[in-house]
Amino acid sequence: MSHRFVFIGAGNLATHLSIRLKQQGFEILQVYSRTENSAKVLAEKLDADFTNSPGNILKNADVYVVALKDSVYNEVLSQIDFGNKLVVHCSGSMTMSVLKNFAENTGVIYPLQTFSKKREINFAEIPVFVEANSKKNEEKLIEIARKISDSVSVMDSEKRLFLHIAAVFACNFVNHFYVRASEVLAKKNIPFEVLKPLILETAQKVQESNPETAQTGPAVRFDENVINKHLKALDYDLNARELYNSISKSIFEFHKKSNE
Amino acid sequence: MSHRFVFIGAGNLATHLSIRLKQQGFEILQVYSRTENSAKVLAEKLDADFTNSPGNILKNADVYVVALKDSVYNEVLSQIDFGNKLVVHCSGSMTMSVLKNFAENTGVIYPLQTFSKKREINFAEIPVFVEANSKKNEEKLIEIARKISDSVSVMDSEKRLFLHIAAVFACNFVNHFYVRASEVLAKKNIPFEVLKPLILETAQKVQESNPETAQTGPAVRFDENVINKHLKALDYDLNARELYNSISKSIFEFHKKSNE
Numbered sequence: 001m002s003h004r005f006v007f008i009g010a011g012n013l014a015t016h017l018s019i020r021l022k023q024q025g026f027e028i029l030q031v032y033s034r035t036e037n038s039a040k041v042l043a044e045k046l047d048a049d050f051t052n053s054p055g056n057i058l059k060n061a062d063v064y065v066v067a068l069k070d071s072v073y074n075e076v077l078s079q080i081d082f083g084n085k086l087v088v089h090c091s092g093s094m095t096m097s098v099l100k101n102f103a104e105n106t107g108v109i110y111p112l113q114t115f116s117k118k119r120e121i122n123f124a125e126i127p128v129f130v131e132a133n134s135k136k137n138e139e140k141l142i143e144i145a146r147k148i149s150d151s152v153s154v155m156d157s158e159k160r161l162f163l164h165i166a167a168v169f170a171c172n173f174v175n176h177f178y179v180r181a182s183e184v185l186a187k188k189n190i191p192f193e194v195l196k197p198l199i200l201e202t203a204q205k206v207q208e209s210n211p212e213t214a215q216t217g218p219a220v221r222f223d224e225n226v227i228n229k230h231l232k233a234l235d236y237d238l239n240a241r242e243l244y245n246s247i248s249k250s251i252f253e254f255h256k257k258s259n260e
Numbered sequence: 261m262s263h264r265f266v267f268i269g270a271g272n273l274a275t276h277l278s279i280r281l282k283q284q285g286f287e288i289l290q291v292y293s294r295t296e297n298s299a300k301v302l303a304e305k306l307d308a309d310f311t312n313s314p315g316n317i318l319k320n321a322d323v324y325v326v327a328l329k330d331s332v333y334n335e336v337l338s339q340i341d342f343g344n345k346l347v348v349h350c351s352g353s354m355t356m357s358v359l360k361n362f363a364e365n366t367g368v369i370y371p372l373q374t375f376s377k378k379r380e381i382n383f384a385e386i387p388v389f390v391e392a393n394s395k396k397n398e399e400k401l402i403e404i405a406r407k408i409s410d411s412v413s414v415m416d417s418e419k420r421l422f423l424h425i426a427a428v429f430a431c432n433f434v435n436h437f438y439v440r441a442s443e444v445l446a447k448k449n450i451p452f453e454v455l456k457p458l459i460l461e462t463a464q465k466v467q468e469s470n471p472e473t474a475q476t477g478p479a480v481r482f483d484e485n486v487i488n489k490h491l492k493a494l495d496y497d498l499n500a501r502e503l504y505n506s507i508s509k510s511i512f513e514f515h516k517k518s519n520e
Binding site: 114116125158159173181184190195197198202207208210218220223229230239253 | 272428438485499504
């Protein structure tokens with residue numbers, strides 16, 4: 001398999017995905033980014049060309065990977081002639097069909113993970129979801145995805161949207177609660193450090209049991225004593241207080257419902 | 261150091277703490293629980309006696325560890341004559357002073373972790389917070405705590421309350437979002453399995469960077485396109501939709517404020 005890639009986008013996802021593809025023996029010909037320097041930085045890691053002009057995107061790749069912000073798809077893609085090449089995007093919430101206006105052969109390759117440029121990640125463990133507009137393209141994407149991950153599934157756009165929503169709950173919202181926790185600690189000059197083992201164990205617990213079983217704390221046992229103490233202590237920050245109150249209610253209602 | 265312990269309570273925390281103490285060379289004389297079988301199960305692991313009658317609690321221990329639900333303190337403790345022995349509780353949200361009515365020598369030993377009976381845990385890594393009503397008792401508790409954990413600090417009741425609130429945000433509320441995520445997946449028959457690497461990486465990220473820096477997702481970049489798609493998809497569950505909406509707003513407002 002000797003697919004050559006062009007990356008359209010040079011953000012966190014593009015960085016991790018392109019480096020992994022190269023590691024696994026694929027050739028990355030070029031990186032495009034609207035910001036020339038971003039394109040250059042990533043291209044140097046990949047021994048690839050770079051450009052910030054859609055008109056200069058190379059024609060001789062086999063697969064074009066679009067890793068752009070959803071809002072700039074039209075602006076960028078409408079300037080590129082993809083011919084009959086395979087064009088895939090990496091977005092959880094965009095349907096595959098958004099690519100129809102720009103290319104004949106289309107698909108999606110969606111790695112489910114939170115990427116930061118500076119953090120190394122074991123890509124083999126990341127679940128990768130693919131979709132394509134034909135059986136042939138699907139087979140091609142499966143073949144590529146299996147080279148970079150041990151967990152590859154075919155999933156359509158509608159399901160992928162729900163997967164993305166779940167990821168927002170389990171990653172972005174979760175991280176916001178880490179932020180809120182660190183704010184509560186800061187109020188009493190307690191270092192965030194002390195929470196780290198708890199945060200890790202909370203995530204490790206649900207690797208082995210389901211999260212409903214793992215639920216602990218005052219809300220799930222409806223311990224009004226503790227809840228009221230906490231609400232009172234949070235009086236200095238009405239926003240945090242309201243958040244505490246509404247999530248406690250949500251936990252309580254949810255578990256009452258599950259036990260009915 | 262040859263302190264002998266009696267455990268009053270046989271729940272998750274009592275189980276982990278007593279086993280760790282025994283491992284580290286302390287003797288556990290007896291376990292009390294209102295449920296005889298719970299007392300028995302734990303006592304067998306500790307080579308200890310057990311009882312479900314407060315009147316039968318042994319007098320010859322050096323330290324009595326109260327690990328009861330907050331709401332049953334009075335009922336149980338008022339039936340026990342502790343003499344001048346050291347009585348400590350393990351509760352985040354109770355002040356040390358609640359023990360004043362029952363004992364002369366009082367303290368708190370608070371390990372910050374989420375405990376399940378079946379999960380093994382590396383106790384040495386758990387931050388343990390102690391408090392005592394005298395310098396002498398404080399020294400005794402520090403000495404004990406250092407035998408079971410590599411991270412021991414003295415912390416007063418007021419600060420410990422805030423620590424507990426932060427733990428509720430970072431553990432109990434976080435787990436609720438795992439639950440919500442699994443519900444969203446279930447709607448489309450997607451196994452919870454696929455989220456596990458993301459959940460772990462989200463927790464691992466904040467081991468090294470602060471959670472504000474780690475925040476990603478549509479809410480923090482105010483990506484209305486994606487947010488609106490997600491809200492629309494959640495139309496089938498108004499409760500989940502409302503939760504999605506309010507946490508997204510919370511993230512957005514919080515980060516707007518931090519950047520001002």
